[in-house]
Amino acid sequence: MDAxxxxxxxxxxDPATGMSIWLRDHADHHMRMLMDPEGPFATSTDSNRPGEPLPYEAPPAGLFPDVRVLEQERR
Structure with a gap:
């Protein structure tokens, strides 16, 4: 998901073809796997009705380090 x-x-x-490239090379490719009936969300039991906010649980601290800070520290 991070990638x-x-x-x-x-x-x-990219104002020219960025969206098209992302949809073709990234979204289409990954969503096919993510939404596969045997993929990583296959056993998900979350459900919500149309219009309801999606369920959210905060990730553990440190799971998503801010890469901008890491890059500044390396300089």
Missing amino acids: LWRSWEQLRL
């Missing part, structure tokens, strides 16, 4: 997000952040800035 999918990072590719979005990079390609969304």
Whole structure:
């Protein structure tokens, strides 16, 4: 998911073909696997009705380090 997000952040800035490339090379490729009946969400039991906010549970501290801070510390 992190790689999918990072590719979005990079390609969304390309005003010419960025969106198309992201949809074709990243979203389409990954969503097929993620939503597969035997994929990582196959056993999900979460459900919500249309219009309801999606369930959310905060990730554990440190799970998603801010790479911008890490890059600044390396300099």
